[in-house]
Amino acid sequence: MENEHLESRVERQRKSAKKKHPRKKLIITIILSILGLGIVLGGAYAAYVYNMAHKAVNQTYSSTGSGNERANAALLNSKKPFAVLLLGTDTGTNGNFGSNRDRSGLTDSIMLVIVNPEKKATTIVSIPRDIMTSIPGFESSFPQKLNAAYAFKETADSNASLGDGVGTTMKTIEKMFNVPINYYAMVNMSGLGQVVDQLDGIKVASPLTFTFSQDTAEQYGNNLYHFTKGSTTFKYAEDGSNFSTYTSMNGTAALAFSRMRYEDPLGDYGRTLRQRLILQAIIDKAKSNPTKVLNAKFFNTAAKNIATDLTWNDLLTIGSSYLSASDKITSYTVQGESQMYNGVSYQRLTTNQRQAMTNTVRSALGLKSAETGHEFSSTVSSSDIYSVGLADDLYPSSNTKANLKLNNGN
Structure with missing residues (x-):
C-alpha cells in the first residue's frame, strides 16, 4: 500500500x-x-x-x-x-x-x-x-x-x-x-499578521507561560518570543538572547502566540484556545x-x-x-x-x-x-x-x- x-x-x-x-x-x-x-x-x-x-x-x-x-x-x-x-x-x-x-x-x-x-x-x-x-x-x-x-x-x-x-x-x-x-x-x-498590523496591534493575556521561536518552532533560536501567563506584555529577542518588553502584539507576535503547539500541555486544544483569543481581540479592535x-x-x-x-x-x-x-x-x-x-x-x-x-x-x-x-x-x-x-x-x-x-x- x-x-x-x-x-x-x-x-x-x-x-x-x-x-x-x-x-x-x-x-x-x-x-x-x-x-x-x-x-x-x-x-x-x-x-x-x-x-x-x-x-x-x-x-x-x-x-x-x-x-x-x-x-x-x-x-x-x-x-x-x-x-x-x-x-x-x-x-x-x-x-x-x-x-x-x-x-x-x-x-x-x-x-x-x-x-x-x-x-x-x-x-x-x-x-x-x-x-x-x-x-x-x-x-x-x-x-x-x-x-x-x-x-x-x-x-x-x-x-x-x-x-x-x-x-x-x-x-x-x-x-x-x-x-x-x-x-x-x-x-x-x-x-x-497583516490584519493585526492594520489594526495597529492587539492585546491578549496569555493563558500559559511559554517561549517560542518563529524560526525553529522550539524554545530556542532567533526571533524568540516569551509570553507570561495572565499578562498582556511579552518579551521578544531578534537574536534569541537580548530581550525587549512589548505591551501590544504586532502581526508576527500574534502568529507566534497562536502557532505554538508542543509546549502546551493541552496540545492542539490549547492552541485552539489561543487562536480564539487572538480572533476575539481582532474582532474587538475592529469594532472599536x-x-x-x-x-x-x-x-x-x-x-x-x-x-x-x-x-x-x-x-x-x-x-x-x-x-x-x-x-x-x-x-x-x-x-x-x-x-x-x-x-x-x-x-x-x-x-x-x-x-x-x-x-x-x-x-x-x-x-x-x-x-x-x-x-x-x-x-x-x-x-x-x-x-x-x-x-x-x-x-x-x-x-x-x-x-x-x-x-x-x-
Whole structure:
C-alpha cells in the first residue's frame, strides 16, 4: 500500500523551500462582520465601502464543483440553518494565495460552524487535524491525518495530486460524522499578521507561560518570543538572547502566540484556545476602530488570503436574515484518543465520540438523529487495517456516553 504519510512529505517540501514568511496557524472568521460595519456608516462612504467589499468578495469566490450552489442558495433564501467548514491553511505565495490561487498543502485549523436563525444560535465545533482517516477516493494512501485530505484533489481518473482539495476535505468530514456541509471558507494564515498590523496591534493575556521561536518552532533560536501567563506584555529577542518588553502584539507576535503547539500541555486544544483569543481581540479592535478595516488596504488583504464558495448575494442574505443567530454562540471541541503509528501521533475517535459529534451538529442544524459515520471516513477492509499494524476496533463502542468538550466562556 502507498501509505507514506502525506503530512511528513509536505512538511519536508515546505522546510526545504526558502521562506520569507514563517508558517502560520490560525483561523479567521471575521469576513462576515465586514458587511455590517459598512452599513452603519451611511451615505457616500457606505457606498464606497460596499463597492470595495463587493469587489473583494468576488475575488475570493472559488467553487468546490459540488453542483450544490442552487440548493444552498435556496436554503439561505428560506432562512434555514446551514453549516460552513472553516479551514486555516499554511499555503500561499509570498504570504497570500496569489493570482493563480495556488493552495496546495495542509489545513492546520479545522472548524465546523452551524448557523441557525430559528434557534437564534451559532454552534462552533473545533475538529482535531490529527484524526486518523482514510480519504474517500484515495484509500490506498491509508492511514492519513484529516488535515492531509486537503492535499488530495479529486480528478477525473481518481489519481491523487497535490492541489486544492477543499471538496475532498468536506467529503471526508461528512462521511466520518454523517453530517451535511453546505459551504466552506478558507484563510491563508500569513494574512492574519497583516490584519493585526492594520489594526495597529492587539492585546491578549496569555493563558500559559511559554517561549517560542518563529524560526525553529522550539524554545530556542532567533526571533524568540516569551509570553507570561495572565499578562498582556511579552518579551521578544531578534537574536534569541537580548530581550525587549512589548505591551501590544504586532502581526508576527500574534502568529507566534497562536502557532505554538508542543509546549502546551493541552496540545492542539490549547492552541485552539489561543487562536480564539487572538480572533476575539481582532474582532474587538475592529469594532472599536471600524475605519481601520473598512479601507482598500484591508479588502485587498482579504481578497488575497480568503477563499470561499459563499457568493456576494449569499453574504448579503446572511447579513440581512441571520443576525439573530449571533444571540447565542456555543463552542465545542472534539477530543479523541492518542495513538502512535510509524512514529507519527494520531487521534482516533471512539464510536461514541463520533456519535457525540454527529448528535451535536445534526441537532444544531435541526435535523433528525442519525447514526454516525465510519471511523476512517471511507470504508477500509480489516485486512488493510491489520496490514499496517492497526486494530480494526481499537476503541469499541460501549454503553458509556461521550460528550463534546464545551469550551469555557461560550
